[in-house]
Amino acid sequence: MGTLSKLLCALLITFMTSTVVAQPAKKKNAKAKAPVAAAEASDATSGLIVKNIEVAGNRKIEKDAILTKIVTKVGESYSAQHIREDVQALFNMGFFNDIQVDRKATGKDVTLTYTVLEKPSVVEITYEGNSEVKSEDIADATGIKPYQLLNMAKVKEAVEKIQKLYEDKGFFLAKIDSEVQEVTKDETVRLVFKIRENDKVKVKKITFLGNNHMGDSSLKSKMLTQEGGFFSGISGSGQYKQEMFERDVQILRFLYWNQGYVQAKVDRPQVTVTPDKKNIYITIRIEEGEQYNVGDVDFAGDLLFPKSELREVIKIDDNGVFAYDVLQKDISELTAKYGDLGYAYANVIPRTRFNDKERRVDLVFEFDKGNKVYFGKINMVGNSKTRDKVIRRELKVHEGELYNETRRRQSLENIQRLGFFEEVNFKTSIDPERTEVMNVDISVKERNTGQIQLGAGYGTSQGFTLQGSISQANFLGKGQNLGASLNLSNTGSYYSLSFTEPYFRDTLWSLGADLYQSANTGRVDYDENHTGGAIRLGHPLAEYTRGFLKYKYDDTKLSKKYDSDGKLITDPDLFPLESASGVTSSMTGTVEYDTRNDRQMPTKGIYSSGSYEYAGLGGDLKYTRGNANFRYYKNLFWDVVWRNNIQYSRIDGLDGQEVPFSELYLLGGPYSLRGYRSYRVGKMKFSEMIYNDLIAEGKSDAEAREKAMRFYGGVQQAMYQTELQFPLVKEAGIMGAGFFDIGAADDVLTDNNFFADVGFGIRWYSPIGVLRFEWGFPLNRNPAYQDATVFEFSIGPSF
Template sequence: MTRSQFIGALLLCLTVGLCQSAWGQSLTLRGGQQSQMQQVLPEVVKIELGGVERVDAAAIRALLRTKTGQTLKPALVTADVHRIFEMGLFDDVRVGYKRKGDGVVLRFQVLERASIAAVRLQGHDALSTEAVMKVVSLKTNSLYKPAEAQDNANKIRELYVEEGYFLATVTPEVQRLKGNQVLVRFVIRERAEIKVRAIEILGNQGIADGDIKAVLRTREGSFMSLFGKDGTFKRETLETDLQVIQYLYLTKGYIQAKVEEPVVSLSPDMRYVRISIRVNEGPRFRVGKVSVKGDSQVDIAKLQKKLKLQTGDWFNYVHVQSDGQMLSGAQKRFGYAFATVSNESLPKTGGKVVDWVYHVQKGDKVYFGEIKMVGAATTRDKVIRRELQFAEGELYNESKLKISKIRVQRLGFFEKVEIKTKPSKKRRVVDVVVRVKERTTGTFQVGAGFSSVDNFITTAQISKDNFLGRGQRLSVNASFSSIRTMFQGSFFEPYFLDSNVTFALELYNFQQLFTDFTRNSLGGSLSWGYRFIRELHLDFTYNLEQVSTSIGGLSGRADVPIASLFNSGLTSSVRMTLTYDSRNDRMVPTSGWFAQASAEFANPVLLSENVFNRYTGRVRRYFPMPLNGVLKFNLVWGQITAPTGQNVPLFERFFVGGIFNIRGFQRNTLGPAIGVPSSGDPAAILSPFNIGGTRQLYLNNEFELPLLKAPVNLRGLLFFDIGNAFGENQDLSIQNMRMSFGWGIRWFSPVGPLRFEWGIPLDPQPGEDPLVFAFTIGNSF
């Protein structure tokens, strides 16, 4: 019996008093009279609920309109059954009664829907479980609803259609388990992807087939499509391609071109399709008169000179878009946030020339309202706000929004930064939402590893780039390897007392092995700086360290008679550094400049025993390239001098070669060398001793391209390096430069950026390796 049939029968029973109750008792009419003509309905003395296990009984009772103490009303009971069923929590709802004295006890019997114990997939070979489950909304322990399961099956099939499996079917199956639970299984029959056998362009004369197919995302199948997604047919992609073709014609002057709906023919075996796209090109138009009209805030004559759409050129819609952005942007710089630019085309009769009119509507001036931060769980608001170039109540300026986004991104604390406006409740006001996604800025590492530079290395590090969410940097680390021992602690405050003053403190204890000697240093530095603008910063640093050197190093030499270079003692110096930094991201830059110049003076006036003057400069440039690639250049220059009659200390000279400067050569092997006896014996054989240069100049050129995106984060690169270190009497010329080229892989791993690079020296000298492989932990420039 269906629910509606049951309710109907119940109503009949309640009306004529002839129905047997659920508990086998009949309803007796008052006065003991069995009359079909006149009845007195009984009173409801109790209401019971049956079958309720997980659902809150109070929630069901709150829906009931039938109450104890009331006269039994069949229509009201019927409505109560409907209300309970409409809760969506039950597969069946029934009502019964039994007599109790002169009244009746009503019992609503429900059958709760089963809960989902698990959701499984079967037959999904082409797509991963993770990819399919992203579109499944069924959750464990939720109530099973057949309609919802079918809806999820449809979503899975839509996913397969998007991936080119047009013949795929998805069927939901249910397996009943104990405890009123079910296992939902989606059975997938993928069948084969449909490949594109051929794409035919019809009606085109002005633009060649190859030029049209080059801009399409839908590709014809090839041999390589057997191993990838290339050549797979997707309806959504084809629809997008029609718009791409239309846009292509607009950029070539065909303003009346029309692209018809494609004809898609499926092969008999349902494995391939042939696509025919017909284009009605129409005439090709040149640009006639171009004018700007409307209520522009900026003088129209000035704007007219900046237009890219020019009289006599072939019409190009790219220029129209560029002009529209320029015209609206000119208004938005003066507070007109809702400025619009509309276009009007006026083809000349009988000719192939079109006049073009830009209509500017600046609208009302708008002001910045509330600025809200979203997503900054640990970063304090002020860290973000001090990078913003606008404030509440200021006149709207779109340029300031763009600059602010770049500044916040450059902090390096966030993976993603979005700054968007939204309407405010106040008239002529827009609120601003700064939405960020924080990246991990703190590390705690204790581990061991291997590097071609350090060989075996043990490290312990605690660092935080956004300490306490204040934007400060704190780091304490120690490392031990075959070439260095390091203890270091540093602190940096970018906005001392919320001003443009910066403060930095560093303490360290280093031991480093060079090729032929070992350098030991214990000391620290204190820096104060001032930020003139965000991009320009001036630092003054005082450095104090005790330095000692000893013969030996990696070569294991001993008793080499060049003591004049092995100065030891106290170095007390001051350094002035001017830095310009317009990079879009401090951690992973893809555009902008970085330039730095410094001068350091170690002088007896400062009680320094080691005396020298050092000057350095570096310039870095980043260019974004297609396919998310980056073209990078790094130019470094340095010079160090000592007073007349004194030598520059060996440990302060420039040593180049290796993965950190000029790749393709072993570490610190380039630059001037002198012949020295291998021992204190006057008859000992002379061997080269690398003494480093008093000048250095090198240029790194790189092209970096992503190979695998997140979460793998693998990038490849090609490089060309040129440079050297030069002695006092060497010419700084191209003839004395060393050059290399090579390739590499960079992996932004969970433990930090890893570099694997292979370099080949051009014109290798005797004793130099023809191929040098190096890998290390850390970023490039």
């Protein structure tokens, strides 16, 4: 029994023996009954009447609240038994540490005074020693709030809840203590929970029993809970979290159901903690049952389409094995088909019948179409910055029209694709006056679309870099894009300013402009400077498709390059700088198709574009250029994304001019073939000047000829990149990637001039951009010009 409980009992006994009943305390209850009864009888026969009842000592608890709890009433006969019941009732309120009742008699009239000592208020709750669990989460778990009365039973319960919270997060060694610190005597206290987190328990081993058809590695790879390993400190594997563990059970069941094991059972895992409480062993028992195939598939109920047309929508009968995820997708597609006819609340119920003898699942999709629904009011909620029209112009549905599920989904995707919001939800409700009308609240949670970034680093290709940018993707809440950036490195500099109005004067036309200046000293044979600007005009051509026209004015200046000794590097015969310097005035037409779910970090969708540039609108440099690009993104499972990029480009001279050599194509570097240095893949030419210099230095003819070959570039380039990106530490934005690249840059593309590489990398999606650390290994190379291993550090996405 606690100290406070003993004190309360002592006070109560003192009161009962000295104040209420004027009898000495008895050792046994049985012997005490007669005197108490005698006293009560004496009180009853004495004729004492309760004339007045007073309450003293209360500060926070109202007098009326206390009087409503007591049995004794003014005007009734005085009773010691009633006084005992009053004291017990007041203690049961939980507000008092002590209660005394004084009786003052004047003749037959009695005045009772109930003197209470209230429990102190908790004015502050603090948590000490917690670094792995947020104080807010601990507070939610305890349920104790500031300014409540101190209740030690609830404090003890809170300690147990905190202990359970830490155990659920894998901290089985955590120790929790509580301390009450007096702030104002008898009135206010501070409640302190002292936490020693200690080491986190690690998952040592996960064992499956009964999994005959699905291997351990296959099951473990899909679970959120992972066994600890050498890189646990970096990857976070081996952590035990109760919420993740509960989800793992559902994941395992889903995996079996998805493979046709529709009667599979996954028992609740058994968790064994080692005596030192540093490791746990998990055992999961599985009853797989038999694998079932898809049997007969039929349709019933309110059929609005021929069965043959409905059968074209579903995919489950193509799979052979009964797959739960395919079934869910089929239900979604069938529901959408009815929804496109206005039946917003159509219900598709899959009726299954198990044929255990033939191990088949016969399936009937039963339709309940409900009633047709029309869109009512469409309201925007949560957009404190973004104007309503910025959201509304992305909608494919309108007030008053018949409900359409496909266009509703497209509207949701269009708003998400803007990138202005963390969350977008369509909340629907029935109009109380017209049940056939559905009102829609488009609820958004805005994200910070403005960024000011400044970063510095070191890249193997660029050397030391300094990056800075100011961007606002939702300028003034109008959906406009304003940005300025700079990039300074050992290999050059780049400055730019851009502005885009996606809906010029509230039309479907987009209008934008760019200004830029760059200096590139990264080429081996010459330096390159550009100053220019562009005006862009765009308009949608079809769903997910836009057309653009861009006029560009560019002033190019090429300059000679010298080594550290002041010796000329540029071969004027091979690279006649004046022929590639001058003004380019061009018009480019582009068609883009974009279904990506996120333009910054896509996990699914397609991006493709085709463009044609005509550089012949005046100016000095004249050529034509064609580009084609196709990118494909697919979320294979969980957070593993398959990314693909195919690109082809060609440039040709115009009006009898040769293509400026600075515009010819070379590959290599962190943004093309990652197993080769920048500008190290492509057509090469022989430099007579370099050859003669090397011969003069005493080099052999073979060595001089080899080193005199310069990367020149070709009029065509083709490239394919593919990679798998997966999370390493998801919470920190650290991803891993494995990649394969192949490409060529030459005048004529043949099998012999394609180069390929493989590699892996680590990417950090940091506040200053995507930091990429990648190791590439060329599969075919010329040792004289290309390294066996290439490490690249760069800032920016791969594609």
